[in-house]
Amino acid sequence: MKQDNSNSLEQNKPSRQIDSAKPPMPGAGKKKQSLLRRYAMFLILAVVYVIVMIAAPDIGVKAIGLTWDNILEMLLILPPVFVLLGLLDVWVPREVMIRLTGPGSGLKGIIIALMLGSLAAGPLYAAFPVAGIMLKKGTKISNIMIFVGAWSTTKIPLLLFEASSLGSSFMLLRFALNIPVIFLMAWLVEKSLSAEDIKAVYKQAEAEVS
Amino acid sequence: MVFNIVLYGLAGSLLAVSLAKDKKKSKMALKKAWKAFENILPQFLAILLLIGLMLAVLTPQAISSVIGHESGWAGMLLAAGIGSVTLIPGFVAFPLAAALLSNGAGIAQIAVFISTLMMVGVVTLPVEMKYFGKRAALTRNALALVMATVVALIMGVILR
Structure with a gap:
């Protein structure tokens, strides 16, 4: 499994280095990381698991079971998400994405970002690569934040489940309070970033997703 | 499904x-x-290992003992902390929250737990920074933490 990864990584490298050769961007250094370096955190945690297994086997067994369940969930959800991401990247031209969600897209952009996020599936960490593609295509930062906000708190399938376990008044109230919060946060994040910060965000996304 | x-x-x-x-x-x-x-993938795998370990330690009993009955402000803080740091999928979190509620946890504590769980991701910060950069990712998470607390306080008052 890891052998395969290393091969495809090597193939990817030359094309990536052209990108990263230009400006000294924050994400650029990561491209040259070796496989070992990329999986360092994973390996450290694997060692921690071994230690836990020896020190407290009951917790270790439980942790492995939980991790396994999560990996299965990840493998179930991520393939279609990433296929959609690839199709989005190939088929939706930058100009269209900018027109729909970029600067000056106004209410239309907000609604599109909100819908895309609400209809999403999967854990929040799956939203970031999608957001990366959107950034690369020229989506406005505030709309990216709306998309991430919607993905995290107003996912429709999750809302239904929330209503059934915590009651519809809990769900509806949380939903009603969170919609303005998502907008407020998006606005605040965009306001808090300087022009250079924003440029850096786009560069980083470009380096990460290309 | x-x-x-x-x-x-x-x-x-x-x-x-x-x-x-x-x-x-x-x-x-x-x-x-x-x-x-x-x-x-490397980040995803690391996150999953971290989550597995956390969930194995933070059992429902452990969580309910700290944000349970009359835990007040300390409970709010702990609930926000647990919610921010852990990453529990919704279909586990909601029944867990329901169970905690019926075991005497406060609405505000549960609301802040659910809200931070969804909006704040300490474990996923490295991934987020990878795409958004340090500044934007940290700002988003800090704001989310504040907002989640405000939302939870309002919910606590209204649903009491």
């Missing part, structure tokens, strides 16, 4: 349309999909 089927159906049918229209472009899309996945 139904939603997964819809998601697969959507991805599958769009891919079929794409294949019918342009084989080369479709191949490129799949290649990009794989590259994007492979690029982020």
Whole structure:
């Protein structure tokens, strides 16, 4: 499994280095990381698991079971998400994405970002690569934040489940309070970033997703 | 489950349309999909290992003992902390929250737990920074923590 990864990584490298050769961007250094370096955190945690297994086997067994369940969930959800991401990247031209969600897209952009996020599936960490593609295509930062906000708190399938376990008044109230919060946060994040910060965000996304 | 089927159906049918229209472009899309996945896989795996370990330690009993009955402000803080740091999928978190509520946890504590769980991701910060940069990612999470607390306090007052 890891052998395969290393091969495809090597193939990817030359094309990536052209990108990263230009400006000294924050994400650029990561491209040259070796496989070992990329999986360092994973390996450290694997060692921690071994230690836990020896020190407290009951917790270790439980942790492995939980991790396994999560990996299965990840493998179930991520393939279609990433296929959609690839199709989005190939088929939706930058100009269209900018027109729909970029600067000056106004209410239309907000609604599109909100819908895309609400209809999403999967854990929040799956939203970031999608957001990366959107950034690369020229989506406005505030709309990216709306998309991430919607993905995290107003996912429709999750809302239904929330209503059934915590009651519809809990769900509806949380939903009603969170919609303005998502907008407020998006606005605040965009306001808090300087022009250079924003440029850096786009560069980083470009380096990460290309 | 139904939603997964819809998601697969959507991805599958769009891919079929794409294949019918342009084989080369479709191949490129799949290649990009794989590259994007492979690029982020190490972080995803690390996150999953971390979550597994956390959930093994933070059992429902352990959580309910700290944010349970009359835990007040300390409980709010702890609930926000646990919610921010852990990453529990919704279909586990909601029944857990329901169980905690029926065991005497406060509405505000549960609301802040659920809200931070959804909006704040300490474990996923490295991934977030990878795409948004340090500044934007940290700002988003800090704001989310504040907002989640405010929302939870309002909910605590209204639903009391």
